[in-house]
Amino acid sequence: MVRMRMNQAVAAALGDEMREDPDVVVFGEDVAVAGGPFKTSDGLLEEFGPSRVRDTPISEMGFLGMAVGAAASGLRPVAEIMFIEFLGVALDMVVTEAGKFHFLSRGAFTCPMTVRASIGAGLGFGCQHSQTMENWMSHAPGLKMVMLSGPQSAYGLLRAAIRDPNPVVVLEPRALYGGRGQVTTGADGIIPLGEARRVREGDDVTVVSAGAMVKVALAAAEASDDWSAEVIDLQTLIPWDRDGVVSAVRRTGRLVIVEESPYTSGWGTEIAAYVGARLFGELRAPVLRITCPDVPVPFGRELEQRYMPNPGYVTDQIDQLLATGRVPDPWWVGEGRSS
Amino acid sequence: MGNGRRMERRRAVAADRVARYEQMVEIRAFEDRVQGLFAEGRVHGTTHTAQGQEAVAVGIAAAARPTDLVTCTYRGHGIGLALGMTPEVILGEIMGREIGCVGGIAGSMHLCDRELGLLPTFAIIGAGIPVAAGAALTAQVRGTDDVAIGVFGDGAANIGAFHEGLNLAAIWKLPVVFICENNQYGEYSRIDLTTPIEDLADRAASYGIPGIIVDGQDPDQTVEAVSAALDVARSGGGPTLLEMKTYRYAGHSRADKAEYRPEGEFERWYERDPINTFRARLESEGLLAAGDAEAIDGRVAARLEAALKAVEESPPATVDAMFGNIYAPV
Numbered sequence: 001m002v003r004m005r006m007n008q009a010v011a012a013a014l015g016d017e018m019r020e021d022p023d024v025v026v027f028g029e030d031v032a033v034a035g036g037p038f039k040t041s042d043g044l045l046e047e048f049g050p051s052r053v054r055d056t057p058i059s060e061m062g063f064l065g066m067a068v069g070a071a072a073s074g075l076r077p078v079a080e081i082m083f084i085e086f087l088g089v090a091l092d093m094v095v096t097e098a099g100k101f102h103f104l105s106r107g108a109f110t111c112p113m114t115v116r117a118s119i120g121a122g123l124g125f126g127c128q129h130s131q132t133m134e135n136w137m138s139h140a141p142g143l144k145m146v147m148l149s150g151p152q153s154a155y156g157l158l159r160a161a162i163r164d165p166n167p168v169v170v171l172e173p174r175a176l177y178g179g180r181g182q183v184t185t186g187a188d189g190i191i192p193l194g195e196a197r198r199v200r201e202g203d204d205v206t207v208v209s210a211g212a213m214v215k216v217a218l219a220a221a222e223a224s225d226d227w228s229a230e231v232i233d234l235q236t237l238i239p240w241d242r243d244g245v246v247s248a249v250r251r252t253g254r255l256v257i258v259e260e261s262p263y264t265s266g267w268g269t270e271i272a273a274y275v276g277a278r279l280f281g282e283l284r285a286p287v288l289r290i291t292c293p294d295v296p297v298p299f300g301r302e303l304e305q306r307y308m309p310n311p312g313y314v315t316d317q318i319d320q321l322l323a324t325g326r327v328p329d330p331w332w333v334g335e336g337r338s339s
Numbered sequence: 340m341g342n343g344r345r346m347e348r349r350r351a352v353a354a355d356r357v358a359r360y361e362q363m364v365e366i367r368a369f370e371d372r373v374q375g376l377f378a379e380g381r382v383h384g385t386t387h388t389a390q391g392q393e394a395v396a397v398g399i400a401a402a403a404r405p406t407d408l409v410t411c412t413y414r415g416h417g418i419g420l421a422l423g424m425t426p427e428v429i430l431g432e433i434m435g436r437e438i439g440c441v442g443g444i445a446g447s448m449h450l451c452d453r454e455l456g457l458l459p460t461f462a463i464i465g466a467g468i469p470v471a472a473g474a475a476l477t478a479q480v481r482g483t484d485d486v487a488i489g490v491f492g493d494g495a496a497n498i499g500a501f502h503e504g505l506n507l508a509a510i511w512k513l514p515v516v517f518i519c520e521n522n523q524y525g526e527y528s529r530i531d532l533t534t535p536i537e538d539l540a541d542r543a544a545s546y547g548i549p550g551i552i553v554d555g556q557d558p559d560q561t562v563e564a565v566s567a568a569l570d571v572a573r574s575g576g577g578p579t580l581l582e583m584k585t586y587r588y589a590g591h592s593r594a595d596k597a598e599y600r601p602e603g604e605f606e607r608w609y610e611r612d613p614i615n616t617f618r619a620r621l622e623s624e625g626l627l628a629a630g631d632a633e634a635i636d637g638r639v640a641a642r643l644e645a646a647l648k649a650v651e652e653s654p655p656a657t658v659d660a661m662f663g664n665i666y667a668p669v
Contacts, residue, residue, distance in 0.1 A: 023481075025476075025480055051479070052480065056507065057503075057506060057507065057510070059506065059507060061469065061499050061500050061503050062469045062499075062503025062506065062507045063469070063503075063507060064469075065466065065468070065469025065470045065500060065503070065504060066469050066470070066472050066473035066476055066504075066507060067473060068469075068470045068473055069408075069410070069469065069470035069471060069472060069474040069475070069476070069477070069487065070474065070476045070477050070480075071473070072408075072458060072470070072473075073408055073473070073474040073477040073478075073487075074477050074481070075476065075477045075481075077473075077476075089499070092466055093466070093469070093470075096466070097461070101458075101459055102664045102665070102666070102667050103444070103445075103664050104441060104445050104449045104451060104459035105441065105453065105458075105459050105664075106440075106441045106442050106451070106663075107663065107664040107667070108451065108452075108453040109451070109458065109459065110667040112667075141665055142666070144666070165666075165668070165669060166666050166667050193669075
């Protein structure tokens with residue numbers, strides 16, 4: 001075990017994969033000479049050289065297209081999108097090309113590319129640099145998608161993503177890059193895709209979260225003496241761990257989902273619908289989704305913190321769910337805003 | 340349909356000008372047949388045919404190795420045939436049958452043959468340009484002497500992927516040849532309505548790479564130009580943009596009668612029809628004797644009839660094919 005920040009865990013995963021497989025290459029804006037705007041590729045250029053670690057122009061469509069072609073012809077490219085919003089100009093390459101190559105070649109071609117993108121609010125980047133946008137990818141068969149929740153998660157999921165023969169999108173909450181934690185490196189540290197992880201035991205409610213919200217859900221659970229919450233880090237959003245989540249909720253009888261994204265069409269909507277349908281009649285309360293409101297991410301520090309679910313708010317929402325057996329209004333509806 | 344016959348077709352086009360002529364005749368007859376099948380209501384969906392552009396297709400196929408990966412557009416039947424794919428696997432794909440090159444789950448716009456070097460063809464304008472650069476990146480990183488070929492139409496020269504792909508290929512000196520089939524129309528719009536310059540090859544200058552105009556109606560010139568650009572790329576000289584001046588005889592897709600074309604334009608281009616002019620040249624050189632061209636026409640017609648029969652005997656695309664290749668197994 002090594003103690004490191006999450007951005008260092010990303011760099012460690014990249015370095016370990018590059019050491020083990022000469023076909024792994026890394027490119028993106030400012031990833032080589034500068035070591036990445038968030039220092040997630042620090043030291044790679046020095047160790048692996050300019051053929052395998054490359055700075056690109058500001059050309060997301062171009063370099064993600066290159067990742068598709070490189071992956072289909074035998075490399076395992078890892079492309080970095082500095083802010084997830086920049087993927088908007090290149091989404092075709094991920095959703096419509098990479099995600100379809102295996103299908104369109106009857107299995108003859110694979111597209112083992114990894115697209116890493118920083119996501120999320122909390123650092124004052126304003127509404128065009130703070131979204132999560134996971135649902136750009138979640139409606140597009142052929143892709144896999146994971147969301148990192150800390151240093152171990154970063155190391156383990158990223159290595160699994162690079163090794164996977166399919167295109168995988170890795171969403172990295174920017175606000176977590178500086179957070180430290182113990183990391184098991186090497187093969188033991190790799191986290192299989194498609195499996196959720198229980199991060200806290202509990203009996204009264206199952207809280208499913210992902211990314212930066214895992215820490216929020218944990219803190220909320222720790223704060224209550226009235227109920228005990230099991231907290232699950234979903235880890236892989238596509239394909240998500242249906243069996244794991246359903247069996248957890250079957251045991252507690254209550255499902256709460258905590259998401260850092262707008263209410264409408266979040267990843268939690270899919271989980272709520274699936275679990276609600278599968279466990280109808282077994283649930284002791286309606287499914288509760290705790291999300292951000294349907295507004296662009298605000299800039300002002302207090303507003304930005306208000307925008308995202310925080311531990312106190314999550315605890316309070318779960319208190320109300322358990323006390324009344326009904327889904328409480330989100331804070332903005334409680335204040336008279338429309339839902 | 341086996342691998343042997345596909346490679347044999349490819350070798351013939353690479354080796355022999357008369358075989359190239361026969362290949363061009365086959366492409367023209369195939370595309371005419373496809374249009375006929377749609378008109379008769381025997382095929383559903385859409386299709387995009389490439390009558391008039393046959394010399395570009397054989398130019399690429401004759402010059403490239405099967406290990407040189409090609410990205411191609413949704414107007415890809417001709418290039419697929421020239422690369423060695425058989426009429427029945429392309430027609431089967433167009434008609435949604437199991438015999439199709441992708442099992443009938445992809446359709447006319449999506450042809451693919453890994454052994455012949457054809458990546459899944461692109462139905463998004465321009466998308467194949469940076470993807471070709473990516474295939475070239477693999478060759479460069481691994482140190483092989485393969486070259487990638489990115490084929491696109493004039494309509495793609497105005498989308499960002501073109502500029503981003505050329506720029507990236509140029510700064511990294513990637514082994515890639517970009518081939519613009521300038522058939523004068525981007526979908527329903529004539530090029531001068533969408534593009535402020537006459538020669539798209541001029542755009543290469545912005546990226547510091549050679550931009551060469553090629554007579555896309557002459558298969559001898561297309562073969563020569565592609566071969567030369569491939570040699571440059573193979574020997575580390577970086578990318579080239581080839582602009583093949585050609586003409587699309589049909590409309591954009593099957594629903595388009597191309598009534599927007601100025602009067603006399605088709606006739607002017609048809610005077611330089613690539614098949615007629617090549618036939619005359621081969622006859623004057625003594626490579627086609629009296630009766631040879633007619634024999635080729637007959638062989639091609641018989642081959643296409645046999646292909647259609649094989650396709651019609653093939654079952655429709657299966658549910659297994661639909662679910663079979665969403666994810667590659669871990």
